[in-house]
Amino acid sequence: MKKEGIYVMLNRLENLKYKLIFDSLIVGIIAGLVIVVHRILLSKLSPAFISFYEKARSNHLLIQVLFLVLILLGFLVGKMVKKEPMISGSGIPQVEGILTRNLKQNWFSVLVYKFIGGLICLGAGMSLGREGPSVQMGACVGEGLAQQTNKLDNEKKYLITSGASAGLSAAFNAPISGVMFSLEETHKNFSPLVLVSAMISSLMADFISQNFFGLTPSLYFSKLNSLPLKYYWVLIILGIVIGISGVVFSKGLLITQDLYKKLNVSTEIKCIIPFVITGIVGIIFPIVLGGGHDLIISLKEENFSLTFLFVLIVVKFLFTFICFGSGVPGGIFFPLLVIGALVGNFVGIICVRYLGIPASYLLNFIVISMAGHFSSIVKAPITSILLISEMTGSLNHLLSLAIVVIISQLTSDILNSDPIYESLLSKIISKSINKYEGRVGKKTLLEISVQVYSELENKKIKDILWPENCLVVSINRGEKEILPKGDTIICAGDLLIIMTNENNSKDLLKDISEMAATS
Numbered sequence: 001m002k003k004e005g006i007y008v009m010l011n012r013l014e015n016l017k018y019k020l021i022f023d024s025l026i027v028g029i030i031a032g033l034v035i036v037v038h039r040i041l042l043s044k045l046s047p048a049f050i051s052f053y054e055k056a057r058s059n060h061l062l063i064q065v066l067f068l069v070l071i072l073l074g075f076l077v078g079k080m081v082k083k084e085p086m087i088s089g090s091g092i093p094q095v096e097g098i099l100t101r102n103l104k105q106n107w108f109s110v111l112v113y114k115f116i117g118g119l120i121c122l123g124a125g126m127s128l129g130r131e132g133p134s135v136q137m138g139a140c141v142g143e144g145l146a147q148q149t150n151k152l153d154n155e156k157k158y159l160i161t162s163g164a165s166a167g168l169s170a171a172f173n174a175p176i177s178g179v180m181f182s183l184e185e186t187h188k189n190f191s192p193l194v195l196v197s198a199m200i201s202s203l204m205a206d207f208i209s210q211n212f213f214g215l216t217p218s219l220y221f222s223k224l225n226s227l228p229l230k231y232y233w234v235l236i237i238l239g240i241v242i243g244i245s246g247v248v249f250s251k252g253l254l255i256t257q258d259l260y261k262k263l264n265v266s267t268e269i270k271c272i273i274p275f276v277i278t279g280i281v282g283i284i285f286p287i288v289l290g291g292g293h294d295l296i297i298s299l300k301e302e303n304f305s306l307t308f309l310f311v312l313i314v315v316k317f318l319f320t321f322i323c324f325g326s327g328v329p330g331g332i333f334f335p336l337l338v339i340g341a342l343v344g345n346f347v348g349i350i351c352v353r354y355l356g357i358p359a360s361y362l363l364n365f366i367v368i369s370m371a372g373h374f375s376s377i378v379k380a381p382i383t384s385i386l387l388i389s390e391m392t393g394s395l396n397h398l399l400s401l402a403i404v405v406i407i408s409q410l411t412s413d414i415l416n417s418d419p420i421y422e423s424l425l426s427k428i429i430s431k432s433i434n435k436y437e438g439r440v441g442k443k444t445l446l447e448i449s450v451q452v453y454s455e456l457e458n459k460k461i462k463d464i465l466w467p468e469n470c471l472v473v474s475i476n477r478g479e480k481e482i483l484p485k486g487d488t489i490i491c492a493g494d495l496l497i498i499m500t501n502e503n504n505s506k507d508l509l510k511d512i513s514e515m516a517a518t519s
Helices: 003-014 016-056 060-083 092-099 107-124 133-147 151-174 175-187 192-213 233-262 267-284 291-298 306-325 333-356 359-378 380-393 398-414 420-431 504-515
Strands: 443-449 470-479 478-480 496-500
Touching: 016 060, 016 107, 016 133, 016 151, 060 107, 060 267, 092 133, 092 151, 092 267, 092 420, 107 133, 107 267, 133 151, 133 192, 133 333, 151 175, 151 192, 151 380, 151 443, 151 470, 175 192, 175 306, 175 398, 192 267, 233 306, 233 359, 233 398, 233 420, 267 306, 291 359, 306 380, 306 398, 359 380, 359 398, 359 420, 380 398, 443 504, 470 504, 496 504
Parallel strands: none
Antiparallel strands: 443 496, 470 478, 470 496
């Protein structure tokens, strides 16, 4: 690349913050509108299917029609998955793969097929969540805007992250969680640029969403009392149980995916299987249909017995495994929250009956367990605390929430359970044909944060054995930008701006990230 091209790239980096404000605003608006339309259509489609299941219970002819429709829908979704493999599953691992330069996608194709495929699967009542598709569709909007406006490769990553943040924000009316999730889980970087862009997109998407769906939190719990400190010992038990449940969930998803992979059948048949199972569940046990929003709400209104709760937990586990493992478009966000709530309710009833915990705190077990379950599976503790606080509209439980989150994640770590989205991404990369290949001769910029006790900390730039074909062009230390020289000492907390060739960026990002990570 010519020196003039490098100069243009560095000059654009200086003014990038102000350009990102406008671009992120546009991404937030478009992504918000896309997710709002998706939610509105889903709110019309889901009741229609539920009514279909109810009528089919007492009509044998209608049962035949029902399963014929489900088989045709499964075949259609299978065709879409075969044509565009990047729409399979949640979509969050795919976004992570794009940001880490392991995967590539046709943003428009993915956006259209994910929108339609997710609508069909979720509308039919599969045990899947809308948040994964929302994150991926938002990321597609960000990538699409970047391509249409000829953004540089590093600028595109910011807009993809902004879109992902907007997608989650609009899906759950949880703007702060949308920002934190995009930073903690997808981008894995807390630079000022990505923070500003993600915040703007998330807030704008939430503003649009609230204009259609109102200000009420997604899972509003109006009567949630603070758990007294004298009962905090029970949180240890709850955290351990929730952590174990999270491990079962993660392992079950991965095992089910492997079982589907071993089936010597076409993609279409694999997608038809969960549709048929959904039809059976819809007729026999409809309470577990869908992601589970209504089921969570019913926990605070109904007094389910321990036996019925246990059956609900087992069926919801298996139903989620069957649906998600098949590879149909849909996320695991809401199902894992639902299972966490069910397990928390089960443990809470036992504690009330046999350990002397007042029944007035039973709701606390439900709410706290959702955060713990999320943290034990996704390994994003900050997001889990913020998400449940925003979704429930209550801040009275932050301390107890944090305790269960920490204990459940530690339990999951002790049992050697990896973050679910990283595990899913590894599977996608191993079989994907959509692998990222940077353009030869084109430059790009990488952002890498230096952690405490890393290999780079307190070392001069000239004393570090850098990988080939990379150049440290800038160091951001707080609000201060440092132009690096050979004697410049790298400190913990520094944000390194590194230039490299696009075709080397994937391996270089991995190598330097390992050098900058806590050893």
